[in-house]
Amino acid sequence: MNTVAELARTQTGAFSTAAQEGYRTISVAPASPRLGAEIGDIDLTRPASAEQEAELKRAFTEYQVLFFRDQKISHDDHLRLATLFGEPGVHVGGKTNSKVTDDPRIRIFHADENSKQVSGDVWHTDQSCAPVPPMASILYIHTVPPYGGGDTLFASMYAAYEGLSDRMKRYLEGLTARHDAYDVFGPGTPNADHPVIARHPESGRKLIYVNRGFTKRINEVPEEESRGVLEFLYNHCSLPEFAMRFRWAPHSIALWDNRCVHHHAVFDYWPNVRSGFRIQIEGVEPPRPA
Numbered sequence: 551m552n553t554v555a556e557l558a559r560t561q562t563g564a565f566s567t568a569a570q571e572g573y574r575t576i577s578v579a580p581a582s583p584r585l586g587a588e589i590g591d592i593d594l595t596r597p598a599s600a601e602q603e604a605e606l607k608r609a610f611t612e613y614q615v616l617f618f619r620d621q622k623i624s625h626d627d628h629l630r631l632a633t634l635f636g637e638p639g640v641h642v643g644g645k646t647n648s649k650v651t652d653d654p655r656i657r658i659f660h661a662d663e664n665s666k667q668v669s670g671d672v673w674h675t676d677q678s679c680a681p682v683p684p685m686a687s688i689l690y691i692h693t694v695p696p697y698g699g700g701d702t703l704f705a706s707m708y709a710a711y712e713g714l715s716d717r718m719k720r721y722l723e724g725l726t727a728r729h730d731a732y733d734v735f736g737p738g739t740p741n742a743d744h745p746v747i748a749r750h751p752e753s754g755r756k757l758i759y760v761n762r763g764f765t766k767r768i769n770e771v772p773e774e775e776s777r778g779v780l781e782f783l784y785n786h787c788s789l790p791e792f793a794m795r796f797r798w799a800p801h802s803i804a805l806w807d808n809r810c811v812h813h814h815a816v817f818d819y820w821p822n823v824r825s826g827f828r829i830q831i832e833g834v835e836p837p838r839p840a
């Protein structure tokens with residue numbers, strides 16, 4: 551029988567040149583075989599043309615996470631980019647590491663010598679504890695640690711699903727799991743049940759929708775079994791075959807799809823400074839069962 555890593559290698563499709571074809575108003579350079587693309591030929595301090603908007607949306611669906619370099623954006627530019635994809639939203643957590651600016655939709659992601667922890671230092675998808683979790687998030691980092699570090703890891707939950715054995719796919723289909731962030735964000739934070747295997751509303755692809763950050767329990771099986779299956783899934787979802795690592799430079803931006811991507815902010819740069827702003831984009835529906 552194959553190992554999980556062997557299955558991952560044989561069952562997941564890498565991007566081909568066909569995926570880059572047909573972009574006329576932006577450039578799209580895949581960042582890894584499973585997810586991520588660096589977008590060029592666009593100035594985010596100006597409104598996107600209708601054609602650029604359509605191509606950005608197409609790239610977002612195809613690549614799951616988009617990166618932009620050398621974009622010195624204002625809060626208004628950041629909001630305008632978010633609005634191309636949906637309604638900017640507010641964090642559902644009670645207490646958070648990140649803090650709000652004067653505009654509650656724009657949060658400060660800052661770490662320095664006084665930081666004991668940072669947001670997102672575990673594999674997760676943003677606020678899956680919400681009945682309708684944020685559809686996407688856009689992180690703009692203007693200041694990076696001087697000697698490296700502070701990378702963000704991203705993993706494709708399509709690739710992770712495709713890397714499961716057929717037996718495991720059948721076992722998981724139809725199950726639901728409880729997502730709860732009380733221990734992370736405290737009182738006043740919502741919780742919700744979501745399908746373990748979900749279907750992306752735009753791509754139509756199946757994906758694994760549990761994450762180490764917020765998923766607590768598979769509802770339909772005994773506690774012991776739930777613990778074992780979730781531990782298997784968390785390890786599986788973080789296999790390097792499904793992931794990539796983004797190295798920030800000053801004024802870089804990452805725009806990720808919370809519906810099909812896990813991310814992990816690596817906190818390896820203390821006591822140096824890493825600083826920026828994040829906006830999340832409201833979801834329009836709960837995760838769909840597969």
Ligand code: SIN
Nearest residue numbers: 659669670701702815
């Ligand atoms: C997060 O959104 O979870 C943090 C991402 C990061 O700081 O790289």
